Amino acid sequence: MSTAAASSPAAYTGSAAIALTPEALRAHWQGHRRLTRRVIEAFPEDQLFTFAVGGMRSFGVLALEMLSMAAPMVRGSVTGEWETTFDRAPRPKAELLKAWDESTAEIDALWGQIPPARFQETTTAFGQYTAPLYELLLYCVDNEIHHRGQGYVYLRALGITPPPFFERE
Amino acid sequence: MSTAAASSPAAYTGSAAIALTPEALRAHWQGHRRLTRRVIEAFPEDQLFTFAVGGMRSFGVLALEMLSMAAPMVRGSVTGEWETTFDRAPRPKAELLKAWDESTAEIDALWGQIPPARFQETTTAFGQYTAPLYELLLYCVDNEIHHRGQGYVYLRALGITPPPFFERE
Numbered sequence: 001m002s003t004a005a006a007s008s009p010a011a012y013t014g015s016a017a018i019a020l021t022p023e024a025l026r027a028h029w030q031g032h033r034r035l036t037r038r039v040i041e042a043f044p045e046d047q048l049f050t051f052a053v054g055g056m057r058s059f060g061v062l063a064l065e066m067l068s069m070a071a072p073m074v075r076g077s078v079t080g081e082w083e084t085t086f087d088r089a090p091r092p093k094a095e096l097l098k099a100w101d102e103s104t105a106e107i108d109a110l111w112g113q114i115p116p117a118r119f120q121e122t123t124t125a126f127g128q129y130t131a132p133l134y135e136l137l138l139y140c141v142d143n144e145i146h147h148r149g150q151g152y153v154y155l156r157a158l159g160i161t162p163p164p165f166f167e168r169e
Numbered sequence: 170m171s172t173a174a175a176s177s178p179a180a181y182t183g184s185a186a187i188a189l190t191p192e193a194l195r196a197h198w199q200g201h202r203r204l205t206r207r208v209i210e211a212f213p214e215d216q217l218f219t220f221a222v223g224g225m226r227s228f229g230v231l232a233l234e235m236l237s238m239a240a241p242m243v244r245g246s247v248t249g250e251w252e253t254t255f256d257r258a259p260r261p262k263a264e265l266l267k268a269w270d271e272s273t274a275e276i277d278a279l280w281g282q283i284p285p286a287r288f289q290e291t292t293t294a295f296g297q298y299t300a301p302l303y304e305l306l307l308y309c310v311d312n313e314i315h316h317r318g319q320g321y322v323y324l325r326a327l328g329i330t331p332p333p334f335f336e337r338e
Binding site for chain 2: 017018019020021022023024025028032053054055056116119120132134135137138139142143145146147148149150152153154155156157158159165166
């Protein structure tokens with residue numbers, strides 16, 4: 001800890017220092033999820049599971065991957081039971097958005113049941129990913145941002161203006 | 170707080186609950202920055218500032234934007250002085266990578282000088298972005314992931330396999 005920090009009356013050190021609380025992480029992620037929902041909405045129905053650039057996966061398939069990680073990760077964090085789906089079959093946009101909204105509600109309902117101390121505990125998710133729980137949760141967020149950024153390119157390539165990145169309400 | 174959390178011996182409530190410590194946020198970001206460095210490296214010299222998809226900015230310009238946000242945000246968090254650059258002129262890849270490495274070292278050197286309590290304080294960065302400091306820092310990380318995901322599409326469109334997303338060492 002630097003002299004500057006140690007001399008600040010507001011400063012404290014060690015494990016009590018907080019960058020993000022569990023609630024801040026939930027709110028941050030749900031802000032991103034609202035934006036991702038708008039990106040799904042922005043795709044024309046007939047391009048959602050067909051269009052891609054450079055031989056990559058369609059945005060519909062990428063959104064299904066996000067769904068297969070998000071609520072299942074939170075559920076596993078609470079119950080210790082790790083179940084997900086590998087079904088990436090195309091479906092109507094309305095069905096995808098409905099699943100997205102159900103996932104949003106499930107994350108909100110379960111989040112408060114994650115014991116706060118568990119965020120720092122080394123956890124094995126889905127039988128194969130071992131890291132502190134906060135890293136596993138961030139991986140879901142980061143993977144969503146990463147693939148949504150790809151969705152922005154697909155939309156631009158289709159001549160569609162994507163929703164503003166900074167708008168999360 | 171749920172009954173499950175309240176009954177856990179490891180659980181605690183309120184402001185002491187931690188998802189990420191300041192050090193965890195720094196380490197997480199620097200892991201992403203190592204990956205972004207590899208994406209810069211993966212671009213052919215003659216495509217870094219020229220190639221794009223759908224009329225978007227080149228990856229070189231996007232990387233310069235990341236640089237203009239990262240160390241300047243951390244510097245401002247420590248000093249309260251907000252200075253950045255809007256120079257996006259093309260430059261050799263080696264020069265961009267050198268600037269990237271200098272930025273990495275500056276972030277590491279300054280990070281510990283951010284008083285821990287400041288992460289929760291509402292801050293105005295660069296005279297115009299007002300939010301809790303942790304949100305401003307996360308915005309830098311998220312913006313980097315977002316645009317790097319676009320760089321992945323550019324690389325695929327160029328026939329180049331991007332570095333693995335999960336590899337952060």
